[in-house]
Amino acid sequence: MSPVFPISPLLPEIVASLAERPRLVLEAPPGAGKTTQVPLALLHATWLAGGRIVMLEPRRIAARAAASFMARQLGEEVGETVGYRIRFESRVGPRTRIEVVTEGILGRMIQDDPTLDGIRAVVFDEFHERHLAGDLGAALALDVQASLRPDLRLLVMSATLDGERIAHWLDAPRLSSPGRSFPVRVEYPPVRPQETVEQHLARVVSQALRDVDGDVLAFLPGRREIERARAMLERQVEGAEIVALHGELSLAEQQLALAPADPGTRRVVLATNVAESSVTLPGIRAVVDSGLAREPRFDPPSGFARLETVSISQASAEQRAGRAGRVAEGVAYRLWPQSRRLDPSRTAEIEHTELSGLALELAGWGTDELPWLDAPPAGAMGQARDLLRRLGALDEASTITGLGREMLVLGAAPRLAAAALRAAPEHRALVADLLALVEARSPLRGEYGRSDDFRQRLAALHLWRDGGARAARAGSADVGALAAIEKASSGWRRRLGARTAASGVPNAHAVGDLLVHAFPDRVARRDEAQPMRYQLANGRGARLHEASALHGEPWLVVLDLRLDARDSLVFAAAPFDPDVLERDHADRFVTERVLRWDDARQIAEGFEERRFDALLISRKAVPITGADALPALLAAIRTRGVAALPWSEQALRLRARIGALRAWRPELGLPDVSDDALTRTVDAWLSPYLTGKRRIEAVQAAELSEALSAMLDYEQRRALDTHAPEELKVPSGMSRRLVYGTRDDDPGAPPVLAVKLQELFGLSDTPQVGDGRVPVMLHLLSPAGRPIQVTQDLAGFWNRTYPEVRKELKGRYPKHPWPDDPWTASATHRAKPRGT
CATH class of the missing domain: 3.40.50.300 (P-loop containing nucleotide triphosphate hydrolases)
Known part of the structure; x- marks a missing residue:
């Protein structure tokens, strides 16, 4: 008697629903029996008509277990009515009508035969896990159903699922089954x-x-x-x-x-x-x-x-x-x-995963316009396609190449597939080992478990293969992990046509030379100045840990690292011969003329550089013209700021006057001449004065003044001379300089007029600038040039403060005039005539 499961009463309704409509969503909690009972129930559906059922199971353990349980219920062995296919393992036969498959098996089946000949139903179990293979398989199956196989039945099952959203996506009915559970x-x-x-x-x-x-x-x-x-x-x-x-x-x-x-x-x-x-x-x-x-x-x-x-x-x-x-x-x-x-x-x-495998599958399918539940992120897909072009799987138009189709058939991750297919036939057995090792966790344990030399993992595998478990344990390796790696390697050997397993110790560069084809963007060159630091071909930096087994290697291909903000830590890498890059990746080399600024020498320099992606291979100095130097010179000024320019006092005064009038009269449209603004616009205002120059010091102060003046049109220059003059004529008949820009936080602060007190006798009101809007800040000085008073209210000073100042200064400076009435006295910049 067959066991009764919570889902058993619902089975007829599931079969009937799929008879009426080609898609169905089934929600059933763990223990309901959906994984093993639904496929068996569908076997007897009239619409199946002797066809096969394929059930996608996300995990290998579950696939084997489900197939075994269903076979036992039928009183059969696995491989008869019920079988399974997972990577490197297949238990199906000519009578198999239910195939439980995992990983990319379903995608491979659809790519190989888009009509899915002989298959009448595809079941997606545990869809809530939202594995990439499940999402792709469902999108491909929907595309097949819509275009080639309207009779194909699709059933999506899950224990915890947003059933309403899934049903809407599939345009399908939704059934729910109770589970069998206790509190x-x-x-x-x-x-x-x-x-x-x-x-x-x-x-x-x-x-x-x-x-x-x-x-x-x-x-x-x-x-x-x-x-x-x-x-x-x-x-x-x-x-x-x-x-x-x-x-x-x-x-x-x-x-x-x-x-x-x-x-x-x-x-x-x-x-x-x-x-x-x-x-x-x-x-x-x-x-x-x-x-x-x-x-x-x-x-x-x-x-x-x-x-x-x-x-x-x-x-x-x-x-x-x-x-x-x-x-x-x-x-x-x-x-x-x-x-x-x-x-x-x-x-x-x-x-949130790397999508090169998905991008390759879609290129093989011919479109990525599929009915996705969640479409792949555009940025990650763009990067995935860049990698596939780099590996030779796609051409510049993102169309799949012959190599790309071979990679699809092989079924390895694109990086590893590229390395495997580029390897010479005599290296295929070694490549099989590397594919298995890259995909697995390191088998090394103890002190060796911290090694960053990927070759030691291969050495442990070969030691175990050649000398058995005792030799592997002596080499501090996990025998169970090595057995699993060997099983995977055996599968890859079959796919690659390698008749025997690799053994012994390959030469020092053999591992790296093969893996370069999988990770060309992770080629790394040692920094001669910092031997523990490396520069990667993708532009990032990396470093070895203090106990690294790779210390001293000039070239590495990096397989794994811990990402840090500056230099990431290398976890696994292998040395390689850089001649491999010249031989097999010549198209990635670029020779170009480069101009740069030498901070130490403060000069623009020119070089001819040869690069492999972001890696500098060689550099030699070349002569440059002034026109060549201009971009580097401007870049250096932008980096250092315009404060690094040789400003004269006259030029700085001009900047201060422009800044003040810009603040007082914004309607005049004067340019912003602050440090930040001049740095941002240096190309526009300074380029004409840098012609033929290679150093910042070659810029003349007079040229800076001329460049500033050239930023103003005729009317603005007139306004500047009228409303922000360089100097004022005072009652003594002398002209005294106005000092602008006295406050860093306020370019529109009043200018300062420093003048001896006697030179202002007879002047009742404070002088003004800025079209009469801004009284100047008077710094009143003694005959010796020492400050007496700071004020913007000259009349108030004469009325209130001058009598006291007069008493003090008359005794200190008796040779100078100190009239009782400063309003009517004659201004002078001299002492009293002798004898008066």
Whole structure:
């Protein structure tokens, strides 16, 4: 008798809906049975007419598990009615009618046969995970259905999904199924001071084993955290089996984690987010959730993508907690504060990952005008296409090339595919190893785990391959990780037509010479002045860590680094022979004449430079003319500011007068001659006076005055002389200079007239400038030129202050006139005649 699942009563309605309309959205929580029961139910639909069903499953573990469960229900082996296809592994046969596929398999099927001959239904499981392959597969399938196969059925299934939005996108009906679950109590055990994520989790797992019957499922972001937590729990917990579940495990290890525990044995399963959905873990009564996951994040400016540890969404948190309520009431322990607010749902991978693979798929399809749920970001797609052109997969019109089509067929990430297909036949086995190693986490452990020399990973693989597990352990490598890498390498060897595996130690540059074709933008050259620093071909800087195994290498190809604001830290790189660039990437070299400013010598210089992208390969000095030097000279002035110019006192006075009148009479339209404004517009006002010059010091002060004057038209110059004169004639008959610009914060401050007191006798009102709008600031001086009074009110000074000043100064300067009535006295700049 077949087991009954919560989704079972809904199956006839699902089949009937797809009979009437070609698209359907199905929402069903974890444990409802949708992954295994819906495909089996569709097998008997009349509209299927003996055709095949393809189900896209985001994860390899889930794909194997789903196919195995369905095959058991039919009393068959995998590969008969139900089979699966994942990268480098296929269990399908001539009788297979349900194929569970992963990663880019569906996209490859559609690219190879756009009519999907023989396939009557495509099912997208766990669509809420919004993997890039799922989004692309759904968009391609919709395009096929609209143009070539209107009879094709499309079914989108998910446990946590914005069903209304998806249904609107698909123009499809929406069905919901209840799950089978029991109440789950949620607790938030606080972290202790100085406690790591793994320590916090191990402590709470121990608590869960005491408080709850049954098994415990604990979620951690990745393999590294799982291994640390496992080591802690094996020391702390007795009588419980500690099992890991993540994508890097072997098939046997994965099956062990998914199988029921032996009777009387309690189990703790330490899992990544592969255990959120699709796979069934029997006997779980408690969930311990770190609230973290590891997801790829792409940095467009650098061209690097890294796996980052991020907080999960609220939907993921609920789905994880639901795992505790499958068989009875359970408890979910969340290792974050209850006050923390999570994002409602997971962000689509298309929004934050590197898109060169997607761009290549779309180029192969012939258009990117697809019915996207979320369209790829334009900036990331532009950068992806730039990379594909660089790799030779696209031409200048962004049309796929012959090499690009070969890359699509190979199925590797575009960078790695380019390296593999450019390699000579005798290097294909070595390339297969490199492809497997680049895609995997480093197998090195202990002290070697910190090595930045990528060649050591290859050496560990060859040591294990040639000498076995004992030799690998002696070389501080993880045997399990090496076995997984070897399996991937074997798959790549089959695709590349390499008959035997590589072994031994390749020459020092072999690894780098091959990887240059995958990462030509990450070629790096050592800085001769700073040997630990490198310049990358993409223009960024990078540095080696102090214990680097690559110290002294003149050329590197960088595979991985930690992005920093200035110089990023190299995590993995390999040396290479720069002749490879000349031989295989000659089109990236540019020779050009460059002008620059030498700050040390304060002169414009010319060079002929040869570059590989942003990397300087060679430079030699060449003679330059004055016309050549002009851009460099102007750039230097813009950098240093116009204060660096040799201003004369006369020129500075002229600037101050212009600035003052501009403030007093804005309607005259005088130019802004402040430092900032002159620096911004230096090309316009100073260029004619720089002709033939190579140094700033060659500019003459008189030329600066002339350049300033040339900025004014005739009427403005007249207004300047009239309303902001250089000097004023005072009652003594002498002309005295006006000083403008006495306040940096106010160019329109009154000018200062410094004058001896006796020279103003008979003058009743303060002199004015600015078309009579601005009284000057009088600095009244003694006969010795010492200040007596500062005022803008000369009449008030005569009336109130002069009598006191007269008494004091008459005794101090008896030879000078000090009349009782300054209003009627004659002004003079001299002392009294002798004998008076």
